[in-house]
Each structure stands twice: as C-alpha cells, then as structure tokens.
Amino acid sequence: MPAHDVLILGAGLAGQRAALAAAQEGANVAVMSKVHPVRSHSVAAAGGINAAIDPSDDWRSHAYDTVKGSDYLGDQDAIEVMCSEAPAEVMHLEHIGVTFHRNERGELDLRAFGGASMNRTAYVADITGQAILHVLYEQLLKHGKQVDRYEEWFVTDLVRDDAGCCCGAIARDVRTGRVEAFTAKNVILACGGAGQVYHPTTNGLIVTGDGIALAYRLGAPLMDMEMVQYHPTTLVENGLLITEGARGEGAILLNSDGERFMERYAPNKRELASRDVVSRAEQTEILEGRGVGPSKDGIYLDITQVPRKRILEALREIVNVGRDFAGVDITTEPIMIRPGQHYIMGGVKTDIHGATPIEGLYAAGEVACVSVHGGNRLGANSLLDTLIFGRRAGVHAAKRAAAMPMPSVAHSHVLDQEAMISAILARPAGAGRRISEIKAELGETMNKHVAVYRDEDGLSTALQTVKRLREEAKTAHIDDRGTVFNQDVLGAIELSYMLDCAEATVVGALERKESRGAQFRTDYPDRNDEEWIKHIELTISDDGPDVSYSDVTVTQWQPEVRTY
Ligand SMILES: Cc1cc2nc3c(=O)[nH]c(=O)nc-3n(C[C@H](O)[C@H](O)[C@H](O)COP(=O)(O)OP(=O)(O)OC[C@H]3O[C@@H](n4cnc5c(N)ncnc54)[C@H](O)[C@@H]3O)c2cc1C
Secondary structure: OOEEEEEEEOOOHHHHHHHHHHHHOOOOEEEEEOOOHHHOHHHHOOOOEEOOOOOOOOHHHHHHHHHHHOOOOOOHHHHHHHHHHHHHHHHHHHHHOOOOOEOOOOOEOEEOOOOOOOOOEEOOOOOHHHHHHHHHHHHHHHOOOOEEEEEOEEEEEEEEOOOOOEEEEEEEEOOOOOEEEEEEEEEEEOOOOOHHHOOOEOOOOOOOOHHHHHHHHHOOOEEOOOOEEEEEEEEOOOOOEOOOHHHHOOOEEEOOOOOOOHHHHOOOOHHHOOHHHHHHHHHHHHHOOOOEOOOOOEEEEEOOOOOHHHHHHHOHHHHHHHHHHHOOOOOOOOEEEEEEEEEEOOEEEOOOOOEOOOOOEEEOOOOEEOOOOOOOOOOOOHHHHHHHHHHHHHHHHHHHHHOOOOOOOOOHHHHHHHHHHHHHHOOOOOOOOEHHHHHHHHHHHHHHHOOOEEOHHHHHHHHHHHHHHHHHHHHOEOOOOOOOOOHHHHHHHHHHHHHHHHHHHHHHHHHOOOOEOOEEEOOEOOOOHHHHOEEEEEEOOOOOOEEEEEEOOOOOOOOOOOOO
16 A cells, blocks of 8 residues: 655645655655646646735735735735745746746846736746646656656545544546555645636636545535635636736726726726726626626726737737637737636635644645635735645645654545445436536536625525535436546546535525625625624534634734725
8 A cells, every 4th residue: 555754635736836845855755636737727827926026025015915805804824924935935936947937137027916016926928827837847757756646546535543633545546447545644635626616617627626525524624615706807708717917917897888997996906906806896897787798798808908019928828718719819809708716715724834623634725725815815826825835734744744653544445435436336327417417507506696796595595506416416327337537437526526615615605794805795795894804614514514713813914994
C-alpha cells in the first residue's frame, strides 16, 4: 500500500504549490489528480495575480481593499498573511520561470483590477494560470525523487483512524478501475471549487466540489458556503468567461440606452467596482428592461475603447473566445455578456496554516475557506490564495509528518468503496433518470434561485429540489459498465458531491437573513452588522447540515459603509 508523509489531493495551483513546499521541507510527498495536472481548472485563470509590488503600493492597502471587498466577512488575520506574503510569492514565481509581462522600463507590469485602489495585478497576457501551472509542474518534475504523481486517479473517500485523525484516502485508478488505499500522515485537500453545481458556469467540467463533499462527509465543518460569486462578464451564449482584465484595460459596460450605467451605481470605480457590485448593477439593468440582445438578457461590454494593439497583446485569448463562441470581433464591436457563476468563497474551514479542525487534514485553494474572501472575492486574489495557503499547508503538514509514525488504513475501506462502485454499476438500465438530466436540473435551479438576487421562497424551492434530486441521484442509471476510463461511474459519484455542495449553499443562504457581499436577499436588503458579522458553519448530520456560527477575526479594519 502506498504510504506518504504528505498526500495532496488535487494538482491545480494549490496542490502543486503545496507539493513543492512540502518536498522542500524534506517530506515524502504524493500529488493525486483525477485529470492530468496541467488540465486542472487553474489552467483557465486569465487575468492575473495580485501583489503590492509597486514601490508606491503597500500590502496594507491590498489588505484593506480585500477586507472591504469581502464586505467585512473576511478574517483579517488571514488577509494580512496573504497580502503581506504576496510580493515575495510573485517574485518567487518569477525566479522559477513565470514570464510575467513587463513594461517599457523592464519592470513587472501591473494592470488594474476590480475593487483595488491601485494597479497591482501581475499577469502573463490573459493566460496567467496556464503560465504559472506549467512552471510549477516543471518544478515538481525536478523534485521527482521526492514527489510521486498519481495522475488520473479519482478520490472516492477519506479515512480517519481510531483517534479521529485523517490518515489517508481511497482512490480509483481512472485508467484501469482498480481501487486502492493510500496511507498518509497528512492529507492536503486541493480539489478546487464547485462551479458545476451551477449552470451555466465559467468553471471546467471537472470542478464538481469533490473535496468539499469529501471533507464534509468526514465531519469537517464547511464555512461561508452561501457566498457564491457571479462574475460580471460571462458570455450570454454559454457562460464562458471574459476576463476582468478587459475592464482593467479600459473596457466599459453599456445598457440598451447606450448608457454607461456603472456611473450611477459606483461613481468612483465604475466598471472596476468589486464583482458583487457590478454583477448586481447589471442584473438590475436587465430586470428593469434595459438589457440588450433579442431576449434583453445581456449587457454590452465594449472593449473597442482599448487600442487594438494592446488588445492583441494583453487580451488575445478573449479575442479568440469572442470570435469562436460569440461570432464577435471584440476589437471592433461590443460583445454581449451577463453575470454568471464563477467562484465559491466558501469551503472547508481552515486556519492560517491550512489546517482543518480534523487532525491530519488540511485544505488549500478554492476548496478551502480560510476565510480571505469573506462575502466577495476580489479578482486576481484567488491565484494568490492558492499559492500562499498551498505553500503554508505544505510546510505545516511536512513539519507535522516529521514528528509522527506512519499510520495504517484497514483494507475494509477499499472493500467498502469497491462495493459502492459495484452498486452504481449494477443499477438497472433505463430505471432511473439520466445523470446529465439531474445535473442540468440542479444547475438551472441554482442559477434561478441561488444567484445574484435571492429570497426565502426561491431558496426554499431550491432546497426542496435539491432534496428530490438527491433521491433521484441514488437510482440514476449509467450506460458504461466497463473499467477503463469509465467516466460514467465517476459522473455518478461527482453528482453526489455536487448535491452535498448545493445543499450546503442553499442552507447557508437561507440562514443568513441579511444582504452582504455576494448574498443579496431581496427580503432582507440591508447589511446587518449587529447580528451578521459572523461565519455560518455547516457540519454533516443525518438530517442535513447542522448550522453553527463562528466569529469573524477583526485586526485593524472596522466595518464601514461600502461604496465604490
Ligand atoms: C475561467 C476562470 C478564470 C479565472 N481567472 C482567474 C484569475 O485571473 N485570477 C485569479 O486569481 N483567479 C482566477 N480564477 C479562479 C482561480 O483560477 C481558481 O480559484 C483557482 O485556480 C483554483 O485552484 P485550485 O488549485 O484550488 O483548484 P483547481 O485548479 O481547480 O484544481 C483542482 C484539482 O483537484 C483535482 N481533483 C478534484 N477532485 C478530485 C478527485 N475526486 N480525485 C482526484 N483529484 C481531484 C483536479 O484534478 C485538479 O487537479 C479563474 C477561474 C476560472 C474558472
């Protein structure tokens, strides 16, 4: 049975950064991923990564912007860690080979991004995630002796020992169907977010909330799950992302009257207010009949303001996206966009070392909730979050491993997972609904009722639907009964993960009876600092999530009225 000091589940930016850090601490490390590591969703990150690098900038200003962006729900100790360590982390990336864009003076160029009080987003054209992910992967290859890679292995369960500590995971080899136990002194979850719970979403098909559900089922608390980010600029046709970098470079938003309406909603920052503010403004324009397009459900993003040469240099991927997916040449005409699901601020609760309340279990990246994003994440703060807390989790886990013996995982856990998969394979053909149908209904329900605007009625409807879909998912049938690359059986398991995440999100949204950050309740339209500066935590029970609260850590920034 494979045994490791640190087993990292997920090989996006958080997982690879954790692996590198743990290996450099001398630990014996393994990274596991259900797809080839460089196909992780981090590869799609476009716009950039924030750090107060400019000599006239200060990490405290970055931290303040992040706290304000979070609508005062972010934990300020964690935000201070992230922002103060950001410049060194970005320089580290540069030194290991990430080709960040430079200005005419040869210095790192920094572009404007939403909610930031100055330009502090380092970028590689609009392929920043890809550039960083590939460089980290090279570094892992360099540490090949210390880092085992289990590529195309799908995790189905986490294991606890008698003392309650996490001591490994069970996974299925996607290529052969073999199920195996992996023993570990520490497990770091780096499984990414849960965007596929929604339809449409900017997230890749593999982003199905696996890590969140695995931790929740093991008994770890989830936090801030009600906070789901809608990005202001996603294609009306299919939800693909048009990076905030476009607005950072000077693109503007127009309604059907040709009005630059953000001047009314955020007179100072306009298109570069934080994402929750811009998405809400767009949705209001659409609801009040000033949307564009045949169904009047879009808004124009006009990038023609930006010089063509600059577009081709700094936004070349979205030139392709506009042409290939909307038939629009963004250098000469506006493109139709609308708010769409993009990111989840919530996740598995951790401390500033990435440790969860379960000994031996860590989480970092989008799967985790430290919480640095609180009610709303600033653009380009997520790549930073994955790297800072990925690294910290890797270091902490490696140190913990040095002081303990290797645990063991009983073979019965493998048998349990084999039985779970056999039961899926044995479902009679044609008996239940198709997985794709259930998934589509889930996504559309969430996008209708748990979106930019929410209320009690809609959320209750969503909760009932999720509960029904959970029953239907138990008998959903699959077509492929083979062992080699059986994506059907994995789809059935992913669906169960997504339903856990959806339930947690809806329960959290029902619980929070106020409007803050990404949660706007039309039945409770005001922010209520007296009662609601607190995190909602959800723990598994037989009747669904058990709700409790925890304090928000405030270090130096008291809540203020939030205007942009
Ligand atoms: C289109 C797009 C553009 C973005 N642009 C930016 C940007 O410019 N700046 C920014 O800061 N943020 C951006 N974000 C957000 C940011 O990219 C993500 O939050 C971040 O990359 C998540 O990284 P991660 O390492 O946590 O997870 P991911 O990169 O999603 O990796 C998850 C890993 O977990 C593995 N995994 C999951 N489940 C299992 C399982 N059951 N078994 C085994 N392995 C599993 C996957 O294979 C994968 O390796 C963007 C997001 C999207 C979708």
